[in-house]
Amino acid sequence: MGDYGLKKNAEGYADPTAYKAITGLQKPGEIWAYKGGDALIIKNHGTFSSILRLVDDECAGGVEVGGRFTDTRMLSYAYNDKFGVYQGKITPSEWETVMDSIAAALGVDRAPLRESVALKAEL
Numbered sequence: 001m002g003d004y005g006l007k008k009n010a011e012g013y014a015d016p017t018a019y020k021a022i023t024g025l026q027k028p029g030e031i032w033a034y035k036g037g038d039a040l041i042i043k044n045h046g047t048f049s050s051i052l053r054l055v056d057d058e059c060a061g062g063v064e065v066g067g068r069f070t071d072t073r074m075l076s077y078a079y080n081d082k083f084g085v086y087q088g089k090i091t092p093s094e095w096e097t098v099m100d101s102i103a104a105a106l107g108v109d110r111a112p113l114r115e116s117v118a119l120k121a122e123l
Contacts, residue, residue, distance in 0.1 A: 025044060025080075026041045026044050026049050026080060026083060027041060027044065028041055028042060028043055028044065028095075029041065029089050029090050029095050030086065030087075030088070030089050031054065031065075031066065031086075031087040031088050031089065031090065032083040032084065032085070032086055032087060033083065033084030033085045033086075033087060034051070034053075034078055034082065034083055034084060035078075035082070037053055037054065037055070038053070038054040038068070038087055039051040039052065039053055039054065039078060039083070040052045040053075040054055040065060040070060040090065040098070042075065042098075042102070044080065046080075047079060047080060047081075048077050048078060048079045048080060049077065049078055049080055049083075050075060050076070050077055051075075051076055051077060051078050052065075052070040052071075052072060052074065052075060052076070052098070053070060053074065053076065054066075054068040054069065054070050055068060055069050055070070056068060056069070057069065059071045061073055061105075063097055063098055063101045064094075065090055065094055065098060066088065066090050066091075066094065070098070072098060072101040072102045072104075072105050073105040075102060075105075075106075
């Protein structure tokens, strides 16, 4: 089978609908332009994503993310078709800090989840 790239299907024909679907998905840890600012994607749910807005000024209860700040108590959502341009991605260590801060704000213990993920990795 030839390599047709993302814009063409296995038969070699252009498939713009599939291309847009594959490339338009916002992924956790990515930063996208949103309503005159930027948003960190926490989870994509298909038609909308859970997000945290990023600001330039340090805020109480906030976490630094890529030189900017977010208040992890203010978890929100945005429709995926409202995002603008991709701005970048945070580091894995920043992601862990954000997730730990969200868990603390919500009163959730992430330890059982980490153990479950570690167990699956061993199998």
